[in-house]
Amino acid sequence: MKRKDFLQLSAMGLGAIALPDFSLLGNPIDPLQALQEGVDVAVKKELADVALSAAKAKGATYADVRIGRYLNQVVSTRENRVQGVANAESYGVGIRVIANGSWGFASSNNMTKEGIARTAEKAVEVAKANAKIISEPVKLAPQKGLGDVSWKTPIITNAFSVPVKDKVDLLLTANAIAMKGGANFVNSSILAINEQKFFASTDGSYIDQDIHRLFPNFTVTKIGNGKFETRKGLGSPVGMGYEYLTPTAESKVGGIVTRYKDRYDLLEDMKNATEEVTQKLTAKSVEPGKYDLVLDPSHLWLTIHESVAHPTELDRVLGYEANYAGTSFLTMEKLKTKKFKFGSDIVNVVADKLQPGSLGAVGYDDEGVPCKKWDLIKDGVLVNFQAIRDQAHILGLKESQGCCYAQTWNDVQFQRMPNVSLQPGKKQLSVDDMIKDVEKGIYIIGDGSFSIDQQRYNFQFGGQTFYEIRNGKIAGMLKDVAYQANTQEFWNSCTAIADERDYRLGGAFNDGKGQPGQSNAVSHGSSTSRFNGVNVINTARKI
Incomplete structure (x- = not known):
């Protein structure tokens, strides 16, 4: 991901003009697959122990294992049509070790015990090769083992459980507001991400986390007097579930802009954006x-x-x-x-x-x-x-x-x-x-x-x-x-x-x-x- 891509993606509505290349993020899947439960924690712990044991057997003085399942969904529209829907899933393991005072890392999507053991051994090989050129050994701050712990984003509604049709309907309704208000172009999108991550280390930690993020966005464009002006949505990407798109009471400052605290009213913001982009055409x-x-x-x-x-x-x-x-x-x-x-x-x-x-x-x-x-x-x-x-x-x-x-x-x-x-x-x-x-x-x-x-x-x-x-x-x-x-x-x-x-x-x-x-x-x-x-x-x- 090149530097400043986050700005370019924001300006484009994260897929409203060109869909992200999900081949970089994982394999395409049916939306319903995102709702299937991931690998059982006990199984992930067993696989992690295989990696930790293999790394120590090859000479690692420290090792950590990250088993991850990453889900991504983007729904994008333009004017009165759907531009694209993409769902992707990525699953694999990354193993990091210290051997001979140096870091080594290897990863694989071969999630068999044999494949994971081999990946751990490869990480140690990389560390030993790196050790030949380091100027000083890694100094790792102590971290007490935490045992079995977990954490989850406190969501109300899993965005992946909301039907694609409902998301499309919301976006097209918002687009219709812009078009009715005189916009020449409008694109909008909803991006949802779920990171299911399991971490284990030789310190004695086994950590299971379920992380959710959501980003609704749009861009309104209007042409006038041979010029064009745009206004992006003011909704923020958040670490929340789909409840973020359930609006609450609004407040206004000087009658200029609707403010959103913990929820985002996409339709109201689209209405305001259409009015404001019209004003921008004649602004001083x-x-x-x-x-x-x-x-x-x-x-x-x-x-x-x-x-x-x-x-x-x-x-x-x-x-x-x-x-x-x-x-x-x-x-x-x-x-x-x-x-x-x-x-x-x-x-x-x-x-x-x-x-x-x-x-x-x-x-x-x-x-x-x-x-x-x-x-x-x-x-x-x-x-x-x-x-x-x-x-x-x-x-x-x-x-x-x-x-x-x-x-x-x-x-x-x-x-x-x-x-x-x-x-x-x-x-x-x-x-x-x-x-x-x-x-x-x-x-x-x-x-x-x-x-x-x-x-x-x-x-x-x-x-x-x-x-x-x-x-x-x-x-x-x-x-x-x-x-x-x-x-x-x-x-x-x-x-x-x-x-x-x-x-x-x-x-x-x-x-x-x-x-x-x-x-x-x-x-x-x-x-x-x-x-x-x-x-x-x-x-x-x-x-």
């Missing part, structure tokens, strides 16, 4: 200059992702992750000073693998470490990075932070970002209250195109819809807006954050990283936030 083009920005969580999640979450990944900090979207401007020296001013005093950012409803929420990571929550930025100061078992000693940690992940059973697990979120303001503050204090500003909703340099420092971000704020009031829609800043300058310009009542999650199914590339599903939460004196450019004007 922005005048470049300095503005106070009021950023909605549906927009701010992406800025957090690129300028906070990625640069605090320890492998980027150390330069291990360099040729895949760069390293990080943050360094170990900046952390060690305990004084590096990443943002203003009200900026508090946490890493959290437990947050309900988030894409990254699991009970245990892919090293069998119980997941947790920890501070990255505290009162504006950089206080920590993201690390896994073989990195913990570099930060002087006694245990892993539990953020190791592999996208499938046949990929080796490595450090992936957890949910990284800006904490709500501590004082009671609504979005309306925040806007009242802005004399010259722009209110930005939804994520758009972006660029950021190879150290996650200098950046530019666009959005979906933009509203001019003049003397504390919304003065109308703008277009051609993008803002530029560097990471430290931007987060130090944060002067207000709405309270927890406005806190919402955004996120991506496909955060790319690594060579060869892997994808990670991750959420980023925030409340609406204000940033003063940010440079805004007009994207339609030639420089």
Whole structure:
């Protein structure tokens, strides 16, 4: 998965224009097969023990086994027709070992005892070959064996149990709203994912997890005066079941946008999007200059992702992750000073693998470490990075932070970002209250195109819809807006954050990283936030 694919897929409605290549994810299956129970836990434990025993017999000092069944379904439509329905299943085992102080990994879809034993032996062979060229042996943070444990996403309705027809009907009903409202093109999709993962290790852990994620999305396009404008759906990908598409009461800010907290009203959002894309055709083009920005969580999640979450990944900090979207401007020296001013005093950012409803929420990571929550930025100061078992000693940690992940059973697990979120303001503050204090500003909703340099420092971000704020009031829609800043300058310009009542999650199914590339599903939460004196450019004007 190439870098930034998550943005491209989001813009396309995850299959609304071109279906994902499920041949990369598994074998096509009938939708009803997704509802069949996976392999019994006792059988998976027996198979895992075969792998652990074979690895130790060949000289491994540590081994872990991941037996995975991965289910994917995408339903996509365009205007008044179904564009595609795809269902895929992938099943196999990945075995990672330490032998002679080095890592080794092998995987297979041969799920017989003999096949699994041979895969474990191959992993040890790889480790011993790697050991000849390593500069120092692997230092693995201790992890107490957990015995037999399990975790499941607390869903109400399994998305795979909902008939394809019901999903098609919902999407086509939404499309009809857009077409009736004058849209020239509309595409929509629903993507469901279920990861059934079993982990075992020589530490004595046997962990069974059942993880569910859902992503509804659409794009509305309207043509006028020889130009076209689009608006994407504001629904977020979530770690929830199909209940996410059961709408609840809505609230509005300045009569502009419907907000969704724990549920998403696809039809209402489609109606709003159609009206807004019509307004975008005649919206005033922005005048470049300095503005106070009021950023909605549906927009701010992406800025957090690129300028906070990625640069605090320890492998980027150390330069291990360099040729895949760069390293990080943050360094170990900046952390060690305990004084590096990443943002203003009200900026508090946490890493959290437990947050309900988030894409990254699991009970245990892919090293069998119980997941947790920890501070990255505290009162504006950089206080920590993201690390896994073989990195913990570099930060002087006694245990892993539990953020190791592999996208499938046949990929080796490595450090992936957890949910990284800006904490709500501590004082009671609504979005309306925040806007009242802005004399010259722009209110930005939804994520758009972006660029950021190879150290996650200098950046530019666009959005979906933009509203001019003049003397504390919304003065109308703008277009051609993008803002530029560097990471430290931007987060130090944060002067207000709405309270927890406005806190919402955004996120991506496909955060790319690594060579060869892997994808990670991750959420980023925030409340609406204000940033003063940010440079805004007009994207339609030639420089």
